[in-house]
Amino acid sequence: MAPPGVGGPALRAPSDYQAERGAAVGPCRWCHLPRLPYNRGVAPRDLSQPLREIVYSVAPGDAGRRLDIWLQGIVTWRSRSDLQRRIVEGRVLVDGQPARKGAKLQPGQEVRVMVDGPATEDVPTDQIPIRVIHEDQSLIVIDKAPGTVVHPVGRHVMDTIVNALHVRHHSGEGVPGDQPPMIVHRLDRDTSGVLAFAKDETARKRLGADFEARRVDKSYLAIVSGSVADDRGTIxxxxxxxxxxxxxxxxxxxxxxxxxxxxxxxVQRSELLSLVRCHPRTGRQHQLRVHLAAIGHPILCDRLYGDPTAVTVAMLDPTRADPDRVLLDRQALHAERLAINHPMTGEPMSFEAALPPDLASLVAEP
Structure with missing residues (x-):
């Protein structure tokens, strides 16, 4: 689900919840921003709005730590030098007062970091493409564009698909559903294709359970290096x-x-490339990328598990008139199909997304 944080005057500070729960509020494992519990009747942060401040509460185990070093460990989307500059400029407050970089922290203190802009380059959310395949009161399925980050993580605070979906939800343009979409599964930044979001907590829990139990069916298309010998197989x-x-x-x-x-x-092969349809039967991180590389056919332009070099015309045919033209510069992986049961009705549903132009053009090359 969309990771919550603290932003805007309508939400209470984590220290308020600490007093109620008797424990510090830790950062979200996805975006490293503070978590707020859902069982207190408080909605997650509105990710359509810029993050203006983050409030942390010092846990007993952090007593005596330097302020700047402690912040570096939890505010991972800013560098230590950036945080130190904020402290010097008075934009980091400890119990409401400016503090020194080397200030020693005490349990229960409130540390407030003022955020004067997004952690990444300003990307207007209307420039983040949202191509809707299906939408109803409980579910939205989109065709994710390559190069887009799914949810706030690390330095990506406002330039993600989740942010754009929150803006769309709050736009008042007749978008169905009472709550902004929540994550139930993810795709890598450079992977394109079918991506589903829940639109209420019940749908999120049911879809999440189906993904966890492998009660969904997914297929991907990958363009890999070399000619795969077997027509089909299992890794x-x-x-x-x-x-x-x-x-x-x-x-x-x-x-x-x-x-x-x-x-x-x-699906298709030549001497240099193969178009492979993959069906993951388990859901490990980077599974398809690792498995295809392990059999000697890494996905094209895979920066972690293959050769990150962009594919040019010359690599396929050095006699062509435009040898330096780039055909592909991102990993050639596409989520082609997702089959699920609707979280509210149980109706079997299947969604598909055609190969995007960059991959379609590459497999069409003579």
Whole structure:
């Protein structure tokens, strides 16, 4: 679901909830902004509005820590130097008063960080494409454009699909549903295709349970390097953390990993490329990307598991008149189909998204 935070005068500070619950309010595991509990009758932050301030409460275990170092650990979308500058300029308040960078924190203190703009470049939400495949009171399904971030995470605070959906919900243009859409599954930034959101808490819980229990059916199209020999097959390789990688989120096929299975079939092949339809039977992080790389056919332009180099005309045919023209510069992965049961009626539903122009043009190359 859309990760909540604190923003705007209508919402209470996490310290208020700490007094009620007797525990500090930690950051969201997705966007690292503060969490507010739903069982207190308070709605999540309106992600159609810019984040103006964030309020944290110091936990007992953080007693004695320096203010600037403590902030760096929880405000991951700003650098330490940026946070130090904010402290010097008086835009970080401890119990309502400006504080020094080296101030030692005490349990229960309220630390308020003033945010003067989004953490990323200003991307107007009307420039984030929302192509609706289906929408009703409980569900919205879109065709996600490549290069768009699904939800606020890290440095992406206002430039995400969730932000754009919140703006759309609050626009008053007859959008069905009483609540702004909530996340039930995700796609990587450069992956395009079918993406579903719940529009109320009941739908979110039911859809989330169906995804968790693998009661949904998904298929993806991937353009991979090389000519895959088998017309169809199964990749049954366990996936776990890549302990040798410098990038924390990278995973690998490892003997002690979690069971992971992908069925595949060839749609089209040439000497240089193959268009593969993949059916993930488990839901591991980066599963398709890792599995295809493991059999020697990484997805084109995959920055983590393959060759990130952009595909140019020269790579396919060096005799062409426009050899430097770029055909593709993002990972060639597309969520083609999603089949679910409607969260309220139980009706079987299937949604499809055609290959976007960049991938369609590449497979159409002679």
């Amino acid at each position: 049954d390789l366990p996936i776990g953390p890549d302990v040798d990688a410098d990038i924390k989120l990278k995973v690998a096929c490892v003997a002690d990993g979690k069971p992971s299975r992908t069925d595949f079939e060839i």
